[in-house]
Every structure is written in C-alpha cells, then in structure tokens.
Amino acid sequence: MNDATPKDQPGSAYFIPEFVDTLETHTLSVLVDNEPGVLARVIGLFSGRGYNIDSLTVSETEHAKHLSRITIVTTGTPQVLRQIRSQLERLVPIHRVVDLTRLADERGHDKPLERELALLKVAGTGNHRVEALRLADAFRAQVIDANISHFVFEITGRSSKIEQFIQIMSPLGLVEVSRTGIAALSRGPEPM
Structure with missing residues (x-):
C-alpha cells in the first residue's frame, strides 16, 4: 500500500487545502481631478467596505490641469488589495491608480x-534638554x-525613522506629535 498520503489529511477525495492569505501593506498613488467631493468619495469607498487607511496624503500636483495626487497606505490580503484598486479605478474623477508597492516589486526594487x-x-x-538636542542632531x-521651556523639532524620513525618533523623545518630555502621512514616488525615470 502506498503511504504517500500525509496523516493530517482527511480520507476524503474532496480534500481542499485551506489557503490563508497573509496581510500586506501597499502604497497606492491615485491621480484625481482637483474638485470638491473627490476625496470624500475615495474615503467613502474605503469606509463603506470596511477597508482601513494607514496613511493618507493629498495635494494638487498639476496646477494647470487641476489634478491632485492622493497617496494611500493600506493593509489587506492580496485579493482585498486588488479589489481596492479595481474599485478605485471605477470612480469617475479618478484618472489613474498605481500600486507603487507592486510596481517596485515588478521593477526589482524593495x-x-x-x-x-x-x-x-x-x-x-x-539634562533632558541637552539630550533631546543631541539626539535631534x-x-x-531641525x-x-x-x-527656555520647549523645542519643536522637524524631522523627515522613512516612517520607521520617525517612529524611532518619537520613541526616544518620549522619556525626554515629548508633549505633542503631528505627522503628515507618507508621500511616495516610484523609482526610475518613468512617471506613475
């Protein structure tokens, strides 16, 4: 008798392996018309379907064409991320949706x-004041x-660097933090 069947599989001919998709974090770049209500429609798509937004930035990037760029960082399974992109592409004021994380992977970038x-x-x-200045440097x-009682520091970089800076400033008298959210571009000479 052939002993090739693993012991943890049921003896049924209808065994279907269970696939568990892992969660991935992706950065999406969305080019939209700069007009009232567009951001609300994009956010409504996320909230209406129970998708979370980890980071959101938006600004007009092409003044002559009245186009804005929305950068969204979201987390989901590969299927959910494809669904988000597909649903975003169907919204009327949206010109283009690019999954910058997937594009980087396709181009061989991290x-x-x-x-x-x-x-x-x-x-x-x-001493806390002196240490805060030393670490900021x-x-x-900046x-x-x-x-004489406080500093306001400006720091730019990857989110992990900002998180680390916040953590080390906490015991030194951190009072308040304001963050912009992620701005992102694909690598290489091609536009999004």
Whole structure:
C-alpha cells in the first residue's frame, strides 16, 4: 500500500487545502481631478467596505490641469488589495491608480520611495534638554521653534525613522506629535 498520503489529511477525495492569505501593506498613488467631493468619495469607498487607511496624503500636483495626487497606505490580503484598486479605478474623477508597492516589486526594487514629515514638541530643562538636542542632531532633525521651556523639532524620513525618533523623545518630555502621512514616488525615470 502506498503511504504517500500525509496523516493530517482527511480520507476524503474532496480534500481542499485551506489557503490563508497573509496581510500586506501597499502604497497606492491615485491621480484625481482637483474638485470638491473627490476625496470624500475615495474615503467613502474605503469606509463603506470596511477597508482601513494607514496613511493618507493629498495635494494638487498639476496646477494647470487641476489634478491632485492622493497617496494611500493600506493593509489587506492580496485579493482585498486588488479589489481596492479595481474599485478605485471605477470612480469617475479618478484618472489613474498605481500600486507603487507592486510596481517596485515588478521593477526589482524593495519598496517605492516613501518619506514622511513630523513635528515634535518636546518640553524639558537641564539634562533632558541637552539630550533631546543631541539626539535631534543625530537624527538630522531641525529645531524650528525654541524657548527656555520647549523645542519643536522637524524631522523627515522613512516612517520607521520617525517612529524611532518619537520613541526616544518620549522619556525626554515629548508633549505633542503631528505627522503628515507618507508621500511616495516610484523609482526610475518613468512617471506613475
């Protein structure tokens, strides 16, 4: 008798292996008409279907054509990510949807170019003040406001760098954080 059947499989001829899709985080770039209500429609698509947005930035990028670029970071299974892209492409004011994460993978890159800006208010005196300045210098953060009781630092970089900077500033008197969300471009000379 052939013993090739694994012991954990049922003895049924109708055995269907269970596939579990892993969650992936993707950055989507969406080119839209710059007109009232467009952002609300895009966000409504996400909220109406229970999709989460991890980061969202939007700004007019082509003034003459009145086009804006929305950069969305979202997490889901590959099937959900395809569904999000497909549904976004069907919205009327949308000109183009590009999955920058998938595009980077197709071009042999690890990730698209992603950067974020954050402002951090840190209050403190004495050694904490000196340590906050030293660490800010190491992270290439700029002091954009200061007085004898606090600093406001501006830092740009990958989200992981910003997270790390926030964590090390917490015990030194971190008061408040404001973050822009991710801005992203694909690598290479081609447009999105």
